[in-house]
Amino acid sequence: MSNCTYCGKKGRNNDCVTCDICRKLVHTDCSGLSRMEIECIRSNSRKIHYYCDKCDIVATINKLKSELDVLKSELEVMKNNQGNVARSDNDNLSAEELITEVEERNRRAYNLILFNLSESDEETDVKRNENDTSRAGQTIFSGEHEKIKIMSCCRLGKYNNEKIRPLRISFENPQYATETLRKYIRKEKLYLNRDLTRRQQNQCYMIRTEFKNRREQGEDDIILKYSNEIPKIQKVEKKNS
Numbered sequence: 001m002s003n004c005t006y007c008g009k010k011g012r013n014n015d016c017v018t019c020d021i022c023r024k025l026v027h028t029d030c031s032g033l034s035r036m037e038i039e040c041i042r043s044n045s046r047k048i049h050y051y052c053d054k055c056d057i058v059a060t061i062n063k064l065k066s067e068l069d070v071l072k073s074e075l076e077v078m079k080n081n082q083g084n085v086a087r088s089d090n091d092n093l094s095a096e097e098l099i100t101e102v103e104e105r106n107r108r109a110y111n112l113i114l115f116n117l118s119e120s121d122e123e124t125d126v127k128r129n130e131n132d133t134s135r136a137g138q139t140i141f142s143g144e145h146e147k148i149k150i151m152s153c154c155r156l157g158k159y160n161n162e163k164i165r166p167l168r169i170s171f172e173n174p175q176y177a178t179e180t181l182r183k184y185i186r187k188e189k190l191y192l193n194r195d196l197t198r199r200q201q202n203q204c205y206m207i208r209t210e211f212k213n214r215r216e217q218g219e220d221d222i223i224l225k226y227s228n229e230i231p232k233i234q235k236v237e238k239k240n241s
Contacts, residue, residue, distance in 0.1 A: 109174035111195035
């Protein structure tokens with residue numbers, strides 16, 4: 001008979017559950033499990049596992065390691081779709097930076113950025129925001145967007161009466177953001193782009209700079225092609241004159 005790893009009191013098999021990693025006993029009352037969960041764990045044909053708090057941390061770490069491997073694979077695919085400059089930049093990512101970057105991209109996938117939409121002269125923040133939301137909807141939506149609604153709008157940066165701040169537009173889900181961008185017809189100087197992370201913005205800048213330098217050095221057989229707002233330098237075949 002062993003002691004419960006939680007309360008330290010004696011435990012018996014009939015009033016305890018056993019951790020699947022360390023094999024130590026935990027009183028059912030100490031485990032925080034429901035009656036149904038306890039019955040499932042005690043079943044001979046069970047498909048679920050039970051870990052005490054200490055071992056649950058180990059299991060969580062192992063799970064995170066597996067998820068990290070998946071994220072690394074996904075990022076490797078993303079890197080392969082970028083230019084050489086972007087690849088060298090991402091090679092220096094630590095595991096923590098990698099996870100943070102992927103999470104940040106997932107959060108920003110709900111947003112689009114509208115450039116050059118004039119700012120309202122309403123007196124209050126609430127009124128200005130309402131004005132931005134209304135005019136943003138009129139600008140980016142056509143009759144095909146009836147089901148899509150703007151969830152919120154926010155100006156980026158500090159107010160400057162000599163410069164129009166970009167407007168971040170948030171949607172209910174990433175699919176709505178993608179559909180809106182795909183169907184958007186540009187009006188005058190009103191540009192609509194994805195909400196890129198700082199790292200993605202730096203990648204874009206470096207790739208465009210590389211493209212400009214190569215063109216200035218005489219490479220006239222290259223073009224910039226965009227995928228999800230990220231540029232990639234591609235060679236094109238010259239037509240025989």
